[in-house]
Amino acid sequence: MSDHAFLAPSSAGVWGPGGCPASPRMAQAFPEDGETQEAREGEAAHWWMAEAVEGREWPEGSQAPNGVPTTMEMAECAERMVSDIRALLPDMMVSHVLEERVHMPQIHPTLNWGRADFGAINVNTRTLYAWDYKFGHGYVDVFENWQLVDYMVGIANHFGVTITPEWTIDMRIYQPRSFHEDGPVKRVIVGGARFLELQAMLAAAAHEAAQPDAPMRTGPQCTYCPARHACPALRKVGGLAVDMSLRGVPSVLTAANAGLALRTIRTARERLEDLETGLEAQIMAAIRKGEAATGWTLEQGYGREKWTQPVADVIALGVLMGQDLAKPQEAITPAQARKKGIDETVISAYSEKPKGEMKLRPLDEKSIRKAFQ
Numbered sequence: 001m002s003d004h005a006f007l008a009p010s011s012a013g014v015w016g017p018g019g020c021p022a023s024p025r026m027a028q029a030f031p032e033d034g035e036t037q038e039a040r041e042g043e044a045a046h047w048w049m050a051e052a053v054e055g056r057e058w059p060e061g062s063q064a065p066n067g068v069p070t071t072m073e074m075a076e077c078a079e080r081m082v083s084d085i086r087a088l089l090p091d092m093m094v095s096h097v098l099e100e101r102v103h104m105p106q107i108h109p110t111l112n113w114g115r116a117d118f119g120a121i122n123v124n125t126r127t128l129y130a131w132d133y134k135f136g137h138g139y140v141d142v143f144e145n146w147q148l149v150d151y152m153v154g155i156a157n158h159f160g161v162t163i164t165p166e167w168t169i170d171m172r173i174y175q176p177r178s179f180h181e182d183g184p185v186k187r188v189i190v191g192g193a194r195f196l197e198l199q200a201m202l203a204a205a206a207h208e209a210a211q212p213d214a215p216m217r218t219g220p221q222c223t224y225c226p227a228r229h230a231c232p233a234l235r236k237v238g239g240l241a242v243d244m245s246l247r248g249v250p251s252v253l254t255a256a257n258a259g260l261a262l263r264t265i266r267t268a269r270e271r272l273e274d275l276e277t278g279l280e281a282q283i284m285a286a287i288r289k290g291e292a293a294t295g296w297t298l299e300q301g302y303g304r305e306k307w308t309q310p311v312a313d314v315i316a317l318g319v320l321m322g323q324d325l326a327k328p329q330e331a332i333t334p335a336q337a338r339k340k341g342i343d344e345t346v347i348s349a350y351s352e353k354p355k356g357e358m359k360l361r362p363l364d365e366k367s368i369r370k371a372f373q
Helices: 008-015 022-027 037-051 070-090 148-156 192-209 231-247 257-289 312-320 334-339 345-350 365-372
Strands: 094-103 115-122 126-135 167-175 185-191
Touching: 008 115, 008 167, 008 192, 008 231, 022 192, 037 070, 037 094, 037 115, 037 126, 037 192, 037 312, 070 094, 070 126, 070 185, 094 148, 126 148, 148 167, 148 192, 167 192, 185 231, 192 257, 231 257, 334 345
Parallel strands: 126 167
Antiparallel strands: 094 115, 115 126, 167 185
16 A cells, blocks of 8 residues: 555545545656755654643754654744644543544545644543644634545544434644644534535545546645646636736726626735645756756845854954944844743733734635524
């Protein structure tokens, strides 16, 4: 069996309901060139979290199995999830899985499996838990999160449980490095009946995605698709966006029509950006291999200038030169203080979040369902 499923749970938000059924096939045809450093760090952070749950806490700088050194940030970020798991486990009625492979034949008989970060069951309260750890910075919503739905099916299978309406489903995303108003832990609890509806929706999407002629559909899922540079559907949308930009716009529109027009323009811009970044990656890879790309070349970029010597040596140099090269002392940010465990009431008393300018936020079907549920 391959290490990666054709219908991977981690990509369920891409091939799942509302996504692109062709994405698994396209990703297989255009695989990414190796693992990114961010992905390697995320893998090491997951390892540290699982080790800490089991009571094995490694010192900073220890190498994870993939060779990435662990950091103090990894330890600090894992604290909340590790603490919540440890609080749950002493209950004698709770069994758990931690970083284990689970299978989801109800979603697809042969193409859907993956490694769950954490899952548990309390047979006494009829509660199932699926908690996912995210080390990245990009916000991930827990509401109708198809990766969690997928893993929950596998976790239930692992424990030999058939989910019925009487069960309670507890799904969480721990994302300590995503600074969002929802906080580092996003949680949703649904009843068994609603979960079975979500499971049926995901199974239908999996069936469509497994077909050899699964259709291509553009949307937010295009942003990280490795095949976006070669996607006919995305190119078509890009062409339509260019055509639309050449048309005149009436000087006066009703609010309703203006809203529709703005949504169309923003969607077109997002898809054009997806296509642009995909083509950029393809062209850069081609030039590195010695191929010519009409109208493009590679040039070296540079970051901000920085000292190469220790800070103390630089400050001492300034004293010798009659200049103060030290920075004024600053306090850490409220968010950093929160990560250090400072009580929220104390932080609130000493800090504020100034209001910015009003801005438009698009409403979609998912956000409306989330508001009502």
